[in-house]
Amino acid sequence: MNGSVSRSQLVRGGRGSVVPAVELRTYYDQPVIKQPVWTWEIPWYFFIGGLSGASAVLTGVVSASGHRRLARAARRVSTAALVPSPVLLIMDLGRPERFHHMLRVVRPTSPMSVGSWTLFAFSGAQAGATLLAELDRLPRLRALADLAAAALGSVMTTYTAVLFSDTAVPVWHEARRELPFVFAAGAAASAGAATMLVAGDAGGPARRLAIGGAVAELAAVEAMHRRLGELDEPYELADAARYARAAKWLTTAGAVVTGVGGRSRALRAVGAGMILGAALCERWAVYRAGFISARDPKYTVGPQRSRIDRQRRATGTA
Amino acid sequence: MTASAKRSTAAPGYRDAHERMGFFTDTTVCIGCKACEVACKEWNLIPSSDTAMTGNSYDNTGGLGADTWRHVAFIEQRVPEITAMGVSGVFTGERVARPGSTAAGSAPAPPVGGEPVDLARIGGDGFAGDQTVDRDSIDFTRTGEDGLVVPIGSSADAQLRWLMSSDVCKHCTTAACLDVCPTGSLFKTEFATVVVQPDICNGCGYCVPACPYGVLDRREDDGRVWKCTLCYDRLRDGQEPACAKACPTDSINFGPHADMLAMARERLDEVVDAGYAGAQLYGDGPSGGVDGAGSLFLLLDEPEVYGLPPDPVAPSKQLRSMWRAAAAASGALVAGVAMALLGGRR
Numbered sequence: 001m002n003g004s005v006s007r008s009q010l011v012r013g014g015r016g017s018v019v020p021a022v023e024l025r026t027y028y029d030q031p032v033i034k035q036p037v038w039t040w041e042i043p044w045y046f047f048i049g050g051l052s053g054a055s056a057v058l059t060g061v062v063s064a065s066g067h068r069r070l071a072r073a074a075r076r077v078s079t080a081a082l083v084p085s086p087v088l089l090i091m092d093l094g095r096p097e098r099f100h101h102m103l104r105v106v107r108p109t110s111p112m113s114v115g116s117w118t119l120f121a122f123s124g125a126q127a128g129a130t131l132l133a134e135l136d137r138l139p140r141l142r143a144l145a146d147l148a149a150a151a152l153g154s155v156m157t158t159y160t161a162v163l164f165s166d167t168a169v170p171v172w173h174e175a176r177r178e179l180p181f182v183f184a185a186g187a188a189a190s191a192g193a194a195t196m197l198v199a200g201d202a203g204g205p206a207r208r209l210a211i212g213g214a215v216a217e218l219a220a221v222e223a224m225h226r227r228l229g230e231l232d233e234p235y236e237l238a239d240a241a242r243y244a245r246a247a248k249w250l251t252t253a254g255a256v257v258t259g260v261g262g263r264s265r266a267l268r269a270v271g272a273g274m275i276l277g278a279a280l281c282e283r284w285a286v287y288r289a290g291f292i293s294a295r296d297p298k299y300t301v302g303p304q305r306s307r308i309d310r311q312r313r314a315t316g317t318a
Numbered sequence: 319m320t321a322s323a324k325r326s327t328a329a330p331g332y333r334d335a336h337e338r339m340g341f342f343t344d345t346t347v348c349i350g351c352k353a354c355e356v357a358c359k360e361w362n363l364i365p366s367s368d369t370a371m372t373g374n375s376y377d378n379t380g381g382l383g384a385d386t387w388r389h390v391a392f393i394e395q396r397v398p399e400i401t402a403m404g405v406s407g408v409f410t411g412e413r414v415a416r417p418g419s420t421a422a423g424s425a426p427a428p429p430v431g432g433e434p435v436d437l438a439r440i441g442g443d444g445f446a447g448d449q450t451v452d453r454d455s456i457d458f459t460r461t462g463e464d465g466l467v468v469p470i471g472s473s474a475d476a477q478l479r480w481l482m483s484s485d486v487c488k489h490c491t492t493a494a495c496l497d498v499c500p501t502g503s504l505f506k507t508e509f510a511t512v513v514v515q516p517d518i519c520n521g522c523g524y525c526v527p528a529c530p531y532g533v534l535d536r537r538e539d540d541g542r543v544w545k546c547t548l549c550y551d552r553l554r555d556g557q558e559p560a561c562a563k564a565c566p567t568d569s570i571n572f573g574p575h576a577d578m579l580a581m582a583r584e585r586l587d588e589v590v591d592a593g594y595a596g597a598q599l600y601g602d603g604p605s606g607g608v609d610g611a612g613s614l615f616l617l618l619d620e621p622e623v624y625g626l627p628p629d630p631v632a633p634s635k636q637l638r639s640m641w642r643a644a645a646a647a648s649g650a651l652v653a654g655v656a657m658a659l660l661g662g663r664r
Binding site: 038058092102181205 | 372374377380381383391393494497498499500501502503518519520521522523524526527528529530531532533534535536540541542543620622623624625626627628629630631633634636637639640641643644645646647648649650651652654655656657658659661
């Protein structure tokens with residue numbers, strides 16, 4: 001095996017096995033689908049892209065309600081997280097010099113095409129809003145740019161979930177209803193945490209967003225694991241398990257520390273760091289579990305075979 | 319218009335309508351010569367791959383990938399073992415009724431052979447010791463529960479069948495790889511085949527995990543994704559693909575998809591009549607996961623035995639519900655942010 005999962009962990013019929021009773025038949029245990037070829041840039045982008053998008057949503061809502069200091073902090077967070085985003089995406093390409101091919105067609109059937117165009121437009125709106133805000137010019141145009149960035153930012157936080165779900169990777173595709181909520185909640189929590197750090201005394205709403213986002217993240221992740229059922233096993237294996245555990249503990253502890261230590265700047269920083277780390281770990285957990293579920297044919301063959309058997313039983317043509 | 323006629327038309331968007339073209343791979347006559355693999359590599363100028371012994375029978379290519387567009391699978395099966403697993407339709411030599419009729423009666427499994435043999439009794443070189451053990455009766459690849467080698471008792475029990483199958487891109491009607499491609503590099507040709515344009519592909523890698531059959535992969539030193547083109551260049555010159563041309567047993571057939579479908583169904587009847595009740599067509603379904611494949615297969619066992627997904631679904635078929643979930647999550651995010659503000663500035 002070329003990964004960190006040993007065969008012994010994947011004994012058929014074991015706890016959480018997809019097909020417990022019948023021996024699953026495979027071709028020399030070779031994978032049926034291909035593992036993704038993506039590398040570390042992708043989970044990092046999912047994290048900072050989500051952070052940037054959710055911060056833009058925060059900026060839009062906050063500036064519309066007139067909290068100028070908080071809006072400025074959130075806008076700065078969003079822009080800072082946005083800058084490395086396209087760099088990471090381009091680095092991950094097999095042919096980085098052809099990155100502009102992403103913009104030669106608009107393909108609504110491709111979440112990556114939708115995402116590329118969203119990131120492109122979001123970058124424009126965010127750059128314009130930041131420029132006007134920092135120069136303190138043309139407030140109406142700035143408000144318009146903030147609004148556009150907020151709308152596009154909300155897409156930035158969830159399109160990545162559609163991108164993962166629209167693959168044959170079992171733990172991604174089968175979690176398609178919950179994954180957008182996992183990513184949106186993590187993005188909300190991290191946007192709140194980062195903005196709270198930058199905004200200082202004005203960060204009250206950001207702190208509430210960080211805590212609320214963390215709680216929502218715990219709930220969404222739990223819902224995802226429940227949906228996956230027996231197929232949840234990859235989240236209990238190897239590095240995916242470590243990331244998932246770390247994410248859970250960091251989210252919980254981060255929410256508690258942020259909630260309790262509101263007056264202390266140091267405690268706030270610790271809590272914010274935990275919440276940011278949790279969102280990053282959660283993306284790594286999802287990313288790695290996808291690889292594990294793609295590598296072992298039982299996660300592909302098992303559910304498909306059960307589906308066929310169910311259909312045969314239903315139509316009585318066993 | 320019948321479903322089959324509809325599927326036989328070429329891809330939409332072409333002024334000159336052309337019939338849908340495709341493969342029919344009849345695995346029952348495959349002899350595992352790998353001429354298809356070699357011809358494919360030669361014609362398409364595919365770089366050589368690492369040749370390592372996999373230990374999986376004669377299969378040393380492993381599976382389809384960037385540098386393997388035809389892949390011959392080798393499956394060795396002992397008839398008593400697979401029968402004991404409850405696998406239906408193993409060749410028994412007896413004629414069986416067609417599936418669907420009531421009198422389906424395949425013969426029961428012959429019993430698994432004699433008593434386990436203690437290897438220590440056989441001697442250092444394997445056969446010099448206890449001469450009462452006939453070397454031809456020993457199956458060194460299989461041990462009983464106690465770890466002892468199981469001898470094969472009689473010729474009936476020694477039945478071994480060897481399944482060979484040349485796998486290839488399925489050229490799906492609903493192709494997930496094409497749906498997710500963000501650059502337009504993947505496209506559907508006038509023959510309704512699915513092809514990657516190497517001058518457009520930027521190696522984003524999205525098609526790689528999107529394919530429910532695991533066909534596409536990225537070439538590491540090249541950075542782009544490669545797969546079977548169904549010899550698009552040859553087709554445009556009225557030639558058959560290199561693999562079909564090279565196949566010495568006509569296991570790989572090529573022609574209009576409708577003809578391939580008819581040929582496959584006719585051959586299935588023959589094979590089932592001959593006693594292979596487990597024979598089945600793969601990729602012929604008009605509905606289902608990929609809305610029918612351009613590459614049809616006649617298999618003698620379940621698809622997963624050959625490394626094929628038993629019920630593949632193009633993930634992009636669920637795209638609408640995925641975006642709905644994403645829209646709901648984005649809406650919840652905006653609502654959540656607004657609620658965080660309700661508590662005031664501090």
